[in-house]
Amino acid sequence: MSSPGRPRRATIRDVALEAGVSRGTVSRVLNGEPYVSAQARAAIEAAVAKVGYVPNxxxxxxxxxxxxxxxFIVHEPHELFLEDPNIGAILLGANRVLSGADQQMVSLVIDSERDSRRVARYLSGGFVDGAVVVSARQNDSLLGAIGRLSIPATLVGRPPSEVRVPWVGIDNRGAACAITEHLVGTGRRRIGMIAAALDRDSGADRLAGFRDALGDRFDERLVVARPLYEYTAGRTAMEELLAREPDVDGVFAASDAVAAGALDALRAAGRRVPEDVGVVGFDDSSWAQRTHPQLTTVHQPARLLGERAAESVLAQLRGEAPEPVGTLLETDVVLRGSA
Amino acid sequence: MSSPGRPRRATIRDVALEAGVSRGTVSRVLNGEPYVSAQARAAIEAAVAKVGYVPNxxxxxxxxxxxxxxxFIVHEPHELFLEDPNIGAILLGANRVLSGADQQMVSLVIDSERDSRRVARYLSGGFVDGAVVVSARQNDSLLGAIGRLSIPATLVGRPPSEVRVPWVGIDNRGAACAITEHLVGTGRRRIGMIAAALDRDSGADRLAGFRDALGDRFDERLVVARPLYEYTAGRTAMEELLAREPDVDGVFAASDAVAAGALDALRAAGRRVPEDVGVVGFDDSSWAQRTHPQLTTVHQPARLLGERAAESVLAQLRGEAPEPVGTLLETDVVLRGSA
DNA sequence: CTACGTTCTGTGAACGGTCACAGAACTCCC
DNA sequence: GGGAGTTCTGTGACCGTTCACAGAACGTAG
Structure with a gap:
């Protein structure tokens, strides 16, 4: 629009002039309203085609x-955005729902405080009617802006407790419990866990679920914790666990990346998977199908998360009570070769 | 904005009223123009804070x-969007540049003809001043719309020949030639290729580069083609190649996913990589670091592609001649364990 | 004291649509 | 032929900004 010399766009007035009718009638035709004569309608349609009108x-x-x-606001550092296939699936799920409701999904990536402010400005500009927010952080200035503008929004993932915004997420605890039970069901007796990110609710909940599944048989010495969900964390933690408890025959890794590291550590130590040690992961990310053997893991319904979040925003847009409650979606255990 | 009962947003008039000045003066303060008395400026700033004004x-x-x-328009089917880490990197590169120019990047995913029309409508609405378009297809209605609206746009990847739009891409042919030469340099004598997507310029160019590198030693019997860049395509193609030419000792796979399939087929056939057979891929995607051994491959400067495309759009926005020419960026060969 | 330049402010029009209202044209019936 | 109802059309106001212009207030020089 700012490019100099670009010819002026045709407006509804140009169409009206060309068709010999008024703006009002053109507007009526454009919006498919009744009470327009066939003659006027035809003239307007011809005029639209002739002047190349596109509505502003x-x-x-x-x-x-x-x-x-x-x-659709993604608040993730670069690496994670690229790494995490869940985000892509969430995005596509949201896009599907919004597209069906004839809403344009506009996705915005935040990677700095400056971005955060610009996005807040963007949201305030009337460009969007609502927002799906993925992985907002604690003390995120964006959440404040959303609250202030009272824009209908739904988060994917559990929000910081002080923010009252609807959200959808998964039951990390239940899923961790289920996959640990699978490990138990394959006859493992000494089951360890490589926990990670215990400072986030996902990490803490996965550990809690592991504990739930084992009950009395839970043994703290079989848990090794790491700060982040990373391949190398899994590798070193597995080495540590093997050194400490050589008779371990099952491992629940807090994420697939961690599990991949554990797998390589086990291979290096001469243990066979799944014969000697059963390994399970979490996420069903792209790691899961690229390890040898492939990982038995927890599948997150990522696309469904996106769909539900989008539906929640649409409901708020329709004026339905924005119950500020969370929804937990079910997860599946996916059986592959590793346990 | 449509949610019923939501309080009306404060406008510039409310601020003017509150501060006891006119709209014009408020506008001047908001836009940092000179010729405003300190007194008026202070009153307006206070009023903005008081009524909670955010510009529309x-x-x-x-x-x-x-x-x-x-x-930022991505025209890819779901699977590829999730699979291809290059798109994420292109997106982040574009975001970096646009963010620096204080432009909001708005990314739109197209996955159906319906989406395509909606996006065209969106573009026509004056929501964006320009666009970066990733992987537009042949006979893409979107390209037509962009042409009609004469919106400044730059494509990532080579456009269909009849469309005159600036673009940036990589030299698939040169890169394929370079990595094949690397394979030759490691002493391989019987080098095959698993070609793919020969109906796209990327696929055809990679085969051409392979041929360039081998010259006289090119042997058609050592080329197996598949329609898509896929893991399973690589696996079956490698099996076919081994059956046909058991003495093959080097393989150029047209993508990393294809190479991963080939690697597994070689393992199943009892060949060691890189001892018996050297394997190289293309893309430097996430597959490359997750295979055993890791892949020697061609690294695409994906982030740079995004940056360049964004810069090109910004240049057009400044009114610089939108030379409808393509730019080819350099690629690197990344040496890892597989060859 | 007047004329003039500088600094500051308010106003009306514009951007490109939608909508409510007024009224015209037509049909139908008495 | 006149009144009532239906169908169709045009007009002015409005959405929330920016901008050009007119003009006010003030200081300064002649």
Whole structure:
């Protein structure tokens, strides 16, 4: 629009002039309203084609006070955004639902505080009617902005407790319990866990689920913790666990990346998987199918998370009570070769 | 904005009223213009804070005839979008540049003809001043729309020949030649290729580069082609190649996913990599570091592609001649364990 | 004291649509 | 032929900004 010399876009007035009718009638035809003569309708359609008219949605939205668009805001550092296939699936799920509701999904990546402010400004500009927010952080200025603007929003993942916003997530604890039970079911007797990210609810909940599954048989000495969900964390933690408890015959790794590291540590130590040691992961990320053997893991319904979050935003848009409650979605245990 | 009962947003008029000045003066303060008394400025700033004013960018853009936003349009089927780490990197590169120019990047995913139309409508609405388009297809209705609207746009990847739009891409042919030469340099004598996607320029160019590198020693019987860049394609193609030419000692796979399949087929056939057979891939995708051994492959400067495309759009926005020419970026051969 | 430049402010029009309202044209029936 | 109802059309106001212009207030020089 700012490019100099670009010819002016045709407006509804040009169409009206060309068709020999008024703006009002053109607007009626464009919006499919009744009470327009066949003659006028035909003339307007011809005129639209002739002058190459395309509606200016910005003007339309200004008049209608809505944007017909929903933001999809990803707040992740670069590495994770690239690494994590779940985000892509969430995005596509949200896109599917919003597309069905004829809403344009507009996705915005935040990777700095500056981005965060610009996005807040963007949201405030009436460009979007609502937002799906993925992995907001603690003390995220964006959440504050959303609250202030009272834009309908739904988070994917559990929000910091002080923020009252609807959210959808998975039951990390239940899923961790289920996959640990699978490990138990394959006859393992000495089951360890490589826990990670205990400072986040996902990490803590996965450990809690592991404990739930083992009950009395839970043994603290079989748990090794690491700060992040990383391949190398899994590798070193597995080495540590093997050194400490050589008779371990089952391992629940807090994520697939961690499990991949554990697998390589086991291979290096001459243990066979799954014959000597059963290994399970969490996430069903791209790691899971690229290890040897492939990982038995917990599948997150990532696409469904995106769909549900989008539906929640649409419901809020329809004026339905934005119950600020969380929804937990079910997960599946996916059986592959590693346990 | 459509949610019923939501309190009306404060406008510039409310601020003016509160501060006891006119709209014009408020606008001047908001835009940092000179010729405003310190007194008025202070009163306005206080009023802004008091009424909680946030500018309505839609109205602002309508008046200014610009959006201060650039679209990032990804036209890929779901699977590829999730699979291909290059797209994420391109996105982040573009985001970096646009963010620096204080433009909001708005990314839009197209996965159906319906999406395509909606995105075209979105672009026409004055929401964005320009667009970066990733992997547009042949006969893509979107490219037509962009042409019609004469929106500044730059493609990532080579466009269909009949469309005159600036683009940036990589030299698939040169890179394929370089990595094949690496294979030759490791002393391989019977080098095969698993080609793929020969109907796209990337696939055809990679085969051409392979041929360039081998010259006289090119042997058609050592080439197996498959329609898509897929793991299973690599696996079956490698089996076919081994059956046909058991003495093959080097393989150039047209993508990392294909190479991963080939690797597994070689393992199943009892060949050691790289001792018996050297394998190289293309893309430097996440597959490359997760195979055993890790892949020697061609690294695409994906982030740079995104940056360049964004810069090109910004240049067009500044009114610089949108030379409809392509730019080829350099690629690197990354040496890992597989050859 | 007047004329003039500088600094500051308010106003009306514009951006491109939608909508409510008024009224015209047409049909139908008495 | 006139009144009532239905169908169709045009107009002015409005959405929330920016901008050009007119003009006010003030200081300074002649």
């Amino acid at each position: 949605t910005a003007a339309r939205n200004l008049a209608l006070q809505r944007a017909q668009a929903v933001g | 960018t839609a109205a602002r853009n309508l008046a200014l005839q610009r959006a201060q936003a650039v679209g």
